[in-house]
Amino acid sequence: MNLNIRAVKENTYDAIVVGSGISGGWAAKELCEKGLKTLVLERGNDVKHVKDYTTAMMAPWEFPHRLQLSNEVKQNFPIQSRCYAFDESSKQYWVNDKENPYNEIKPFNWLRGYHVGGRSLMWGRQVYRWSDLDFEANAKDGHGVDWPIRYKDIAPWYDYVETFAGVSGQAEGLPQLPDGKFLPPMEMNxxxxxxxxxxxxxxxxxxxxxxxxxxxTKPMQNGRQCQSRNLCHRGCPFTGYFSSNGVTLPAAAATGNLTLRPDSIVTEVIYDEQKGKATGVRVLDAHTLQSVEYYANIVFLNASTLGTTFVLLNSTSNRFPNGLGNDSEQVGHNLMDHHFGVGADGEFDGFEDQYYNAGRRPNGIYVPRFRNVNEATKMKDYVRGFGYQGGAGRGRGNGTEGVGAALKESLTEPGKWSMGIGSWGEHLPYYENKATLNKDKKDKYGLPTLDIDCEFKENELAMRKDMLESAKEMLAAAGLKNITSYDDMPPPGHCIHEMGTARMGRDPKTSVLNSWNQLHAVKNVFVTDGACMASSACQNPSITYMALTARACDHAVKELKKGNV
Incomplete structure (x- = not known):
């Protein structure tokens, strides 16, 4: 056997992080700041903060198609182009569907970006803490497995990540939606x-x-502050919102401990059966197609829920013939996403003398969950709950139709006030909702693709009826008129909150990860992206990924120093 010892040494780090999105950026920051030489592997291209936000300052008329999508773009991005944040200014941040295939056993919109920063560049930025109503739900109603943590375990880490990331909001004192470390709230109109x-x-x-x-909403580190431009999905040159590119990766780089390698597709985690631990990862160079191995004492998988699913399932050995850490046969199962696309809109007579005073506010209102919160709000036909997001505004024009000067003149005047609210509901963890490897259908790199088999079921459908009726009822109670409702029922994946395929749990027989996000069977591998979630709650999940990641990094470094991983 001829070993290239020099290459092994050059490719050895203290820690490896797979993925550079919201959770991967946090893992990089925490591990680097704790003194670990850390390699971050990103399968997509590099996107440098500010420099590569090439459309951030462009006016609509400076785009060839005035922000609309050409037929060619629609053909190459048939799934990605369904997203609200996909337009001519942001298409460079989304994957080409033709080049990145997957197989829909049931309809599923896998919306993703392969580049440094991942979806932290295009995300909706809504951040809501979970409470024990969420962490205790599985144990109380019997759906899924009990979370191995409770709110008290993660509360200090919510504090920690909110303080650094910057979260604006209003304290409300609700037990089902804990308050956080808030910057000044944006103003409602x-x-x-x-x-x-x-x-x-x-x-x-x-x-x-x-x-x-x-x-x-006020100056933070390096002078970062939101400018209320509401062009966030192009990348923010003012670092007004949190992204890996603008916040965590620069913090990691400032330590001198970060090595960032884009265009590096992690195909598997290398498992040493004699040592009983992972020794590194195998990478396919996206350009040369050369296979390279990198080594480290600990590995963090933050490739996004389905990306991490792929890596785990594709990491096979004699010890783990069905995927790394998959003794429970739960890897890939319990796939969840929030169900949304249901709500109501209405018009309002009044406030004709008022308009906005806060620029283009990149935010709306929120109605926290109010169903199945306690005995008084318990519903008979479904479990769990939902929340609403929405907002009010004024259209343009007085109804003048046609073309020419009269129409143009009418559009300079504000129209009637209206308001809409749309709902986000919890998706229960069902074992049969899953992603599996398809080794017969390969991608352009010759790698297996994913078969995705996921649906919303009776509980979600019953909840949607309430989501719609409650929206109409609330708008009517507030005095709005001409109320219309909708239920578009987009498929799973479309909310871009996919999670659950490598869930945390107390029992290695029914879960993949322990209370510290470690694989039960491989203690030096951690999963802290959406794959780790044991339930979905109804709140946007990203702040919980951040908190879990910071917490797991703290534990990993302590265990590493003790020689336990």
Whole structure:
């Protein structure tokens, strides 16, 4: 046997992080700041903060198609182009569907970006803590497995990541939606304030508050502050919102301990059966197609839920013939996403003398969960709950039709006030909702693809009826007129909150990870992206990924120093 010892040494680090998105960026920051020489592997291209936000300052008329999509783009991005954040200014951040295939056993929109920073560049930035209502839900109603942690375990880590990331919001004192470390809240406009006041008068079980978002509403590190441009999905040259590119990766790089390698497709984790641990990862160079191995004492998988699923399932050995750490046969199963695309809109007579005063606010309102919170709010036909997001505004014009000067003149005047609310609901963890490897259908790199078999079921469908009716009822109670409702029922994946395929749990027989996000069977491999989630709650999940990642990194470094991993 001829070993290239020099190459092994050159490719050895203290830690490897797979993926550079929201959770991967946090893993990089925490591990580097704790003194570990850390390699971050990103399968996509590099995107340098500010420099590569090439469309961030462009006006609509400077785009060839005025921000619309050409037929060629629609053909190459048939799935990605369904996303609200996909347009001519941001298409460079989304994968080419033709080059990145997967197999829909049931309809599933896998919306993703392969580049440094991942979806932290294009995300919706809504950040809501979970409470014990969420962490205890599985144990109480029997769906899924019990979370091995409770709110008290993660609360200090919410504090930690919110303080660094920058989260604006209004404290409300709700047990089902814990308050956080907030920067000043963005301001609701006059109709939103009116509706919030009416809801408070009419109901004793629900409120309207301003959305909690990862935006710096006052100056933070390096002068970062939101400019209320609402062009966030292009990348923010002011670092007004939290992204890996603008916040965590620069912090990691400042330590001198970061090595970032883009265009590096991690195909598997290398497992040493004699040592009983992982020794590194195998990488396929996206350009040369050369296979390279990197080595480290600990490995963090943050490739996104389905990306991490692929890596685990593709990491086979005599010890793990069905995928690394897959003794429980749970890897790939229990796939969840929030169900949304249901709500109502209405018009309002009044406030004709008022308009906005806060630029293009990149945020809306939030209605926290109010169903199945306690015995008084318990529903008979479904478990868990939902929340609403939305906002109010004024259209343009007085209804003049046609073409020419009269139409143009009418569009300079604001139209009627209107307001809409849409709902996000919890998706239960079902074992049969899954992603599996398809070794017969390969991608352009010759790698297996994923078969995705996921659906919403009876509980979600029953919940949607309430989501729709409650939206109409609330708008009517607030005095809105001409109320219309909708239920578009987009398929799973479309909410871009996929999670659950390598869930945390107390029992290695029914879960993949322990309470510290370690593989039960391979203690030096950690999973802290959406794959780790044991349930989905109804809140946007990214702040929970951040908190779990910081917590797991702290534990990993302590265990590494003790020689336990």
């Amino acid at each position: 006059c109709l939103e304030k009116h509706v919030a006041a009416r809801i408070k008068e009419k109901y004793n079980d629900r409120i309207i508050t301003i959305g909690r978002v990862a935006h710096a």
